[in-house]
Amino acid sequence: MELAAVLKSQTVQKRAREVGINPNYWYPVTWANKLKAGEILPVMIWQQAIALYRDRNGQLHALEDACSHKGVELHKGKVLGCNLACPYHGWEFNGNGECVNIPYFPQEQKLPCAQVRSYPVAEKYNLIWIFPGDPVLSLMNQLPEVPEFSDSDWLIVPITAYFKAHFSMCNENTIDVFHGFLHQELQGWFDPVLTNLQATEASVFAEYKVSYQGSFTKFLGLSEQSDKIATRTISIQYSYPHYHHSLEGVSSLYLMRLPISPTETRSFSLLFLKLRLPKWIFQPLKPLLANFILHFVFLKFITQDIEMVESEHKTYLANPQRHYVEINPAIIALQRVIIGQYEQFTQKFSREQPNGKQEKRQA
Numbered sequence: 001m002e003l004a005a006v007l008k009s010q011t012v013q014k015r016a017r018e019v020g021i022n023p024n025y026w027y028p029v030t031w032a033n034k035l036k037a038g039e040i041l042p043v044m045i046w047q048q049a050i051a052l053y054r055d056r057n058g059q060l061h062a063l064e065d066a067c068s069h070k071g072v073e074l075h076k077g078k079v080l081g082c083n084l085a086c087p088y089h090g091w092e093f094n095g096n097g098e099c100v101n102i103p104y105f106p107q108e109q110k111l112p113c114a115q116v117r118s119y120p121v122a123e124k125y126n127l128i129w130i131f132p133g134d135p136v137l138s139l140m141n142q143l144p145e146v147p148e149f150s151d152s153d154w155l156i157v158p159i160t161a162y163f164k165a166h167f168s169m170c171n172e173n174t175i176d177v178f179h180g181f182l183h184q185e186l187q188g189w190f191d192p193v194l195t196n197l198q199a200t201e202a203s204v205f206a207e208y209k210v211s212y213q214g215s216f217t218k219f220l221g222l223s224e225q226s227d228k229i230a231t232r233t234i235s236i237q238y239s240y241p242h243y244h245h246s247l248e249g250v251s252s253l254y255l256m257r258l259p260i261s262p263t264e265t266r267s268f269s270l271l272f273l274k275l276r277l278p279k280w281i282f283q284p285l286k287p288l289l290a291n292f293i294l295h296f297v298f299l300k301f302i303t304q305d306i307e308m309v310e311s312e313h314k315t316y317l318a319n320p321q322r323h324y325v326e327i328n329p330a331i332i333a334l335q336r337v338i339i340g341q342y343e344q345f346t347q348k349f350s351r352e353q354p355n356g357k358q359e360k361r362q363a
Helices: 135-139 167-175 177-186 215-219 286-318 329-352
Strands: 027-031 040-045 048-054 060-064 078-080 083-085 099-101 121-124 127-130 155-163 190-199 203-212 230-239 242-247 251-261 264-273
Touching (some): 027 048, 027 251, 048 127, 155 286, 167 230, 167 286, 167 329, 177 190, 177 203, 177 286, 190 329, 203 329, 230 329
Antiparallel strands (some): 040 048, 048 060, 078 083, 121 127, 230 242, 242 251
């Protein structure tokens, strides 16, 4: 559905600050190269505590981070072969969450029916993904497509960010190109114009015309001269719960969101850049270029964004009833998707409960 790309006063939907996630999607939890064989990592997906581990064969497993014996956090234990052993009594759970060994239990005696929840887990694009919802749906809801990942002509810059804020505010920051004012001292963009806006029940697509000027503009190849103004199109595709952000002819950014709790959000991004350098120089310098661009360019932008989003969330917590006015229709469309996806999940979950009664569940 195409929406009017007109800036006009609208009331911010406070409901967007209160909803949880639709768990029936894949969420990134860490970079794959950060978890070695035999290691365990505690992760959190919207208040669901999960013990992620890589077994001796390099296979990934994700289990509820609570032993079914005493409730002790399993991530404090150790990897024994292909199993995860609880640190308290040594009960071992396999990748399916089944208790397969109790070290002090008689070998001839049948093990108790003790099991913890297991989660579908995948590894792709140097990211580890977990599906916190209905495991059956994990086969139907695919991981995001990132075609640039296997194209050697692109420079890959992995970026991680952490916000002390609700994920809705972080998402609004990503789709809101009008905050270029914040980055003006970093030679950010200016004179943004929203030119196209479309939305479905699970996505928002927005296009903006923006202008650039300065040495950073020349470095990215947007202009031959730093004092010339270059105008380009920024396209932003939000497909719940993740983003694809592209700058015409220059960059492609895949931002994957991890909502941790009502007050914490993390993101894992893959930034792809095309730099005007000969291949014989470009290829061997890729690691150095990626590190330089991350630390001396993009982290400066991200730090400013984090400060603003966390300030927004702090003010909201101090007075949740305060009314706000928004003029960017892309943000209003985004809020509708976030609210709609959560309500879609909770309504479906409610219907599936016996007698239509909804049980308490973290979602």
